[in-house]
Amino acid sequence: MRPSAVLALAVALAASMAPQAAGQTWRTEAKARQHRGQESLDVKVTYAVGKFELRKGPDRLLYRLDSRYDEEVFILRSNYLESESRGDLRIEIDDLDDVDLKDLKDYDYEGGNLTLDLSGAIPVVLDLEMGAVEAELDLGGLQLQRISLQTGASDTHVSFSEPNRQAAEFCTFKAGAAAFRVEELGNSGCRRMSVSGGVGTLTLDFSGEWDYDATGDINVGLGTVEISVPAELGVRIEKSTFLMSFDAPGFVKQDGGVWLSRNWDTAENRLTLSVSGVLGGVEIDRI
Amino acid sequence: MLKHLRHIGTLLLVSTLALPTALSGQSAQAVEEILQTSVALTGDAAVLDLELASGRSLQIMFNDGLVLIDGDVVGRYAPGGALESAWRDLLRGASLGELGSGWAEFSGAEYQSADATAAETIWAALAPLAAGMSAELAEEARVEAVAEAAAAMEEAAAAEEAAAAALEVAVRAQAEALEGLAQDEVIAGGLVVELSEVKGLARQLVRIGLAPELERLLNGDLEMPVRIVIEADEYRLAEGAELDKMLLLVESDGVLAGKVRSNVLVADGSLIILPTAEIEGDVIAIDATVTNQGGTIAGEIRESLHRTPVVVAPAVPRIRIGRHAPSALSRVTAGLGSLAKTVAMYLLFGFLGALIVYLFRGHLETVSDTVSFSFGRSFLAGLAAEVLFLPIGLVMTVLVVTAIAVPFYIIAFALLSLLGYVSVAHAAGENLTRRRFSWSDRMRRANSYYYVLNGLGVLLALFVGAAITQMAYPLLGWAHDLLIASAWILTWIAATSGLGAAVLSRAGTRRTYARPQELPELPADTLAEEMAPPAGAAGARRRTREESDET
DSSP, X not given: OOHHHHHHXXXXXXXXXXXXXXXXXXXXXXXXXXXXXXXXXXXXXXXEEEEEEEEEOOTTEEEEEEEEEETTTEEEEEEEEEETTEEEEEEEEEEOTTOOXXXXXXXXXGGOEEEEEXXXXXXXXXEEEEEEEEEEEEOTTSEEEEEEEEESSOEEXXXXXXXXXXXXXEEEEEEEEEEEEEEOGGGGOEEEEXXXXXXXXXXXXXXXXXXXXXXXXXEEEEEEEEEEEOTTSEEEEEEEESSEEEEOTTEEEOTTSEEEETTTTTOSSEEEEEEEEXXXXXXXXXX | OHHHHHHHHHHIIIIIIXXXXXXXXXXHHHHHTEEXXXXXXXXXXXEEEEEETXXXXXXXXXXXXXXXXXXXXXXXXXXXXXXXXXXXXXXXXXXXXXXXXXXXXXXXXXXXXXXXXXXXXXHHHHHHHHHOOOHHHHHHHHHHHHHHXXXXXXXXXXXXXXXXXXXXXXXXXXXXXXXXXXXXXXXXXXXXXXXXXXXXXXXXXXXXXXXXXXXXXXXXXXXSXXXXXXXXXXXEEOTTOEEOSEEEEESOEEEEOSEESSOEEEESSEEEEOTTOEESSOEEEESOEEEESSOEESSOEXXXXXXXXXXXXXXXXXXXXXXXXOOHHHHHHHHHHHHHHHHHHHHXXXXXXXXXXXXXXXXXXXXXXXXXXXXXXXXXXXXXXXXXXXXXXXXXXXXXXXXXXHHHXXXXXXXXXXXXXXXXXXXXXXXXXXXXXXXXXXXXXXXXXXXXXXXXXXXXXXXXXXXXXXXXXXXXXXXXXXXXXXXXXXXXXXXXXXXXXXXXXXXXXXXXTSOOOOOOOOOHHHHXXXXXXXXXXXXXXXXXXXXXXXX
């Protein structure tokens, strides 16, 4: 039996035994806004507990959200403002003030979810704050100007299934005690990126369409960093670690904790990564 | 009035709000009039909110048997009946931003008697609107709609004011809460993670092989909750504040003035414990600085500077790395490597031993005799020398006058150790020769070169055995471990006793603790010749050496 199934069974059992768990009242809320000449959209999502999905929606809609939550524990606040053709969408599902989150384990928190579809027709600035959330984000096909993703104790999977339709200025991924996986980062178009993890495993796959140079800072507190980079990409690793193993087959060590891929001088596009950490390991693979 | 309201509602619904494709003949522009569609579904209620391009909003609600438009009751429905089911289906389409997709089905369905009135009201209200309303009704509806819109806007404004007031209260409450938090704890920058049990952290560290290290540091106590502060510019626990969980500061600088009811672990950072602080557990510093300015620590301050090599746990296969169990070939290769190292050591010590025999044979034999004759005394003397080596060196370093002699002291100690080890090999070789061979063979083999090389072979034999068993580690692993441990113990004993003998004999210049000089066991005639008074230069040299030994 999978750990998640065991957890779900345990939660369900606890819910059936705990009297307060019987009071769950699920509420489904959905919103869809037409795209009417907006030229850009700022999106901020704050989500405490549940499952979160984000993906590209139809271009005729500016956004569409679909949520399910226990209205006795949580509250959904969704506000859209518009100023000079720039939309500002704020979505927050947070716990009610009079609810003690220590009792949260007695709830079927996995039953809550939030799905957000965004238009791929206009530039988007994305700011996501996740708590104990299982997140599945496919940011492919969007026009991302900036990405900021912060997660707490969560399992987060981010992918860029299609290339970003424009260059992203800066991408920040910050994971707490979490398993954090980003795939096809090459499609993200992020010229500068920062990835940090508190405790857990960071898996960064830099495959995708590279027609630009990028730099990134990767920091992990306690845990492992698994990095995959395309063979045709020139890669420079600047390592500053403490109590961390470092495994980078195919890279040539230079002075000052610098490692270079053999094609660094000849590669058409280059990626420079500064890797730092305290306890754990760093593995870099060429794919 | 109620009927009128229904007409207004349905008119607004059809003419301005958007029923995109379902109402044939409606222009695409009508669809565009809806800016936002909102749907809320609970066990009792099914609500549709529409935000219009005009700035107005419209709400249609099915709730607890009543149908309401903008808060006014316009009909009834049977909970769980066909009307509610059709309404919910319509809203499901609306939740996808496609309100019109389910409209035809909703408006064309037939409903049972319980829902008939509400359904008829809705349908009847919508039907004439769809067919086209008279200008008078349209104007009336428009006027009423405007009025309602104004009222709605007023309500909205009032609601907005109320919401703003509520928001202000909430913000104030949050600010007060934050202020309260700030009084207890200040965390500047960085990331804070809370785990209900340290086990959660240990589980993550299992993958990278550090879980045992963490468990060791915490003395196996993994049940407690933990607050992890990572890369914070400053973490401060105020005086009087209490933290009822373990505190883990990673790459952070902390100041404690309050009470921590568990351990505090600092990795690659610093911690200042103020006099008012109280820590009920240990303070563990991993490559970190801990300054206790008088705080109370129930446990102890433990510092760990040992950098633990990180081992990737075999439970997580790393395909590209290939960190599997060593193959038979690699074991044989490793065993042969160990064997080669042992042979190299043998050759090195053999060469050095031969050099010593050539240059200082008399000294070597004296030390060798000392270790043979006074082994226990030599061992104890060597042990004392090893123990005192460092303190004496430190004293010599501290005393300015003797500091210059420290390098010579170290070199002398190393040379004495080498002389002692080779002497032990000599003694071992000599004793082995005595036991194994007859007197004639002994005569043939009775030279110090042979003794040293033979003795070195004895001393290093266990290493050879360990190297051989290493090649068959899965079968003979226990024997390898035993042999390697025995080999190192034997080497240490030999080196210690050799050093002691070298010290006791003053590098082989005194025979105080050596056995008396023995004469070789020769045949009687040869013995008689040997016992005869010495003559010539050789006899003179021997006499001189014996006299010298007695001094």
